[in-house]
Amino acid sequence: xxxxxxxxxxxxxxxxxxxxxxxxxxxxxxxxxxxxxxxxxxxxxxxxxxxxxxxxxxxxxxxxxxxxxxxxxxxxxxxxxxxxxxxxxxxxxxxxxxxxxxxxxxxxxxxxxxxxxxxxxxxxxxxxxxxxxxxxxxxxxxxxxxxxxxxxxxxxxxxxxxxxxxxxxxxxxxxxxxxxxxxxxxxxxxxxxxxxxxxxxxxxxxxxxx
Amino acid sequence: xxxxxxxxxxxxxxxxxxxxxxxxxxxxxxxxxxxxxxxxxxxxxxxxxxxxxxxxxxxxxxxxxxxxxxxxxxxxxxxxxxxxxxxxxxxxxxxxxxxxxxxxxxxxxxxxxxxxxxxxxxxxxxxxxxxxxxxxxxxxxxxxxxxxxxxxxxxxxxxxxxxxxxxxxxxxxxxxxxxxxxxxxxxxxxxxxxxxxxxxxxxxxxxxxxxxxxxxxxxxxxxxxxxxxxxxx
Numbered sequence: 001x002x003x004x005x006x007x008x009x010x011x012x013x014x015x016x017x018x019x020x021x022x023x024x025x026x027x028x029x030x031x032x033x034x035x036x037x038x039x040x041x042x043x044x045x046x047x048x049x050x051x052x053x054x055x056x057x058x059x060x061x062x063x064x065x066x067x068x069x070x071x072x073x074x075x076x077x078x079x080x081x082x083x084x085x086x087x088x089x090x091x092x093x094x095x096x097x098x099x100x101x102x103x104x105x106x107x108x109x110x111x112x113x114x115x116x117x118x119x120x121x122x123x124x125x126x127x128x129x130x131x132x133x134x135x136x137x138x139x140x141x142x143x144x145x146x147x148x149x150x151x152x153x154x155x156x157x158x159x160x161x162x163x164x165x166x167x168x169x170x171x172x173x174x175x176x177x178x179x180x181x182x183x184x185x186x187x188x189x190x191x192x193x194x195x196x197x198x199x200x201x202x203x204x205x206x207x208x209x210x
Numbered sequence: 211x212x213x214x215x216x217x218x219x220x221x222x223x224x225x226x227x228x229x230x231x232x233x234x235x236x237x238x239x240x241x242x243x244x245x246x247x248x249x250x251x252x253x254x255x256x257x258x259x260x261x262x263x264x265x266x267x268x269x270x271x272x273x274x275x276x277x278x279x280x281x282x283x284x285x286x287x288x289x290x291x292x293x294x295x296x297x298x299x300x301x302x303x304x305x306x307x308x309x310x311x312x313x314x315x316x317x318x319x320x321x322x323x324x325x326x327x328x329x330x331x332x333x334x335x336x337x338x339x340x341x342x343x344x345x346x347x348x349x350x351x352x353x354x355x356x357x358x359x360x361x362x363x364x365x366x367x368x369x370x371x372x373x374x375x376x377x378x379x380x381x382x383x384x385x386x387x388x389x390x391x392x393x394x395x396x397x398x399x400x401x402x403x404x405x406x407x408x409x410x411x412x413x414x415x416x417x418x419x420x421x422x423x424x425x426x427x428x429x430x431x432x433x434x435x436x437x438x439x440x441x442x443x
Binding site: 019056058059060079080082083084090091093095105107108109 | 226230239304309441442
């Protein structure tokens with residue numbers, strides 16, 4: 001983390017997204033540095049998910065400017081640095097959590113010293129490694145998807161409603177994952193209606209204009 | 211990335227992961243693989259019933275009937291190429307993965323071809339046999355199918371990607387794909403007809419091969435571009 005503190009990972013200036021020429025959100029101005037957590041706040045329909053999908057690279061920038069590490073907003077520069085976890089978890093229902101993780105690791109690579117088995121224990125799914133995902137409860141599916149965050153290397157996490165469907169222990173798990181990620185120099189953008197009890201310093205807040 | 215060690219995913223490992231995933235999923239739902247095969251079998255059986263069991267007539271139409279039947283059977287399964295991936299969010303993850311999307315999609319198309327077209331090619335001698343296609347022509351028919359079916363998978367993938375966002379895309383897909391199939395059917399049926407008449411059949415097969423080579427390179431790129439557009443809405 002040498003120059004990471006000087007240049008923000010992510011910088012938005014006057015960022016907005018248009019759908020059929022109607023602005024969905026924005027204009028937004030914010031910067032996110034390595035080691036920072038940002039909460040995206042806003043009512044239903046204010047464009048929180050759209051913002052995350054845009055930052056992930058699924059949607060194009062409508063108006064305004066986005067920079068990644070002080071450079072232009074291009075896909076190759078961000079390759080492998082961003083993880084997106086949306087409402088759709090990206091899990092194959094006919095496969096086990098372990099198999100799903102192996103696929104993800106095949107596509108993204110793996111952090112040193114981590115394995116599918118170890119991260120599944122970490123997210124509280126020991127004993128369910130080889131159960132088809134379709135037999136897991138909604139909360140367990142979410143945990144299986146969260147295991148991806150631990151296994152895959154990425155600097156920026158984009159988490160859309162990471163607390164949905166989780167019990168108390170699951171919410172604590174998400175908070176712990178975020179704290180560890182931020183402490184190790186990662187960054188995260190999180191949308192949530194629920195209260196986030198984050199102990200790693202005051203998170204940044206990005207307000208969407210409803 | 212600084213800080214923690216990373217085992218970078220290589221392109222070949224990513225390709226293997228995608229291919230293995232799709233083949234495993236297809237195997238776990240192997241009932242779905244049997245559907246197009248049964249459909250082709252039933253359609254090919256209908257022809258002798260409709261036209262009468264006259265050897266000369268059936269022999270003359272056998273090649274064309276098998277080709278068109280296989281094409282329609284493939285069309286049935288084509289619609290599902292990206293559907294489940296879109297529904298469960300796997301496609302988003304694939305698009306966001308730090309890998310060349312066109313290559314990953316090529317693997318998906320390959321897996322789809324292996325699980326839908328290959329079984330159809332394997333039963334095509336049976337279908338052709340039911341219609342009394344002479345044995346020496348069988349080889350040319352299989353060769354024509356081996357070149358024509360990947361073309362359909364590749365062209366179909368581009369169209370499926372284009373219609374990915376829309377509901378009830380099945381009919382739209384058929385309407386868009388079938389006109390594109392016309393040249394493929396003409397060359398493939400031309401080769402079979404030539405072989406049946408004892409004429410040289412290499413030229414139409416070579417044309418199919420050339421078109422396939424072109425589609426192999428261009429279709430995955432077009433498919434990737436179309437999917438990015440479909441998701442960006």
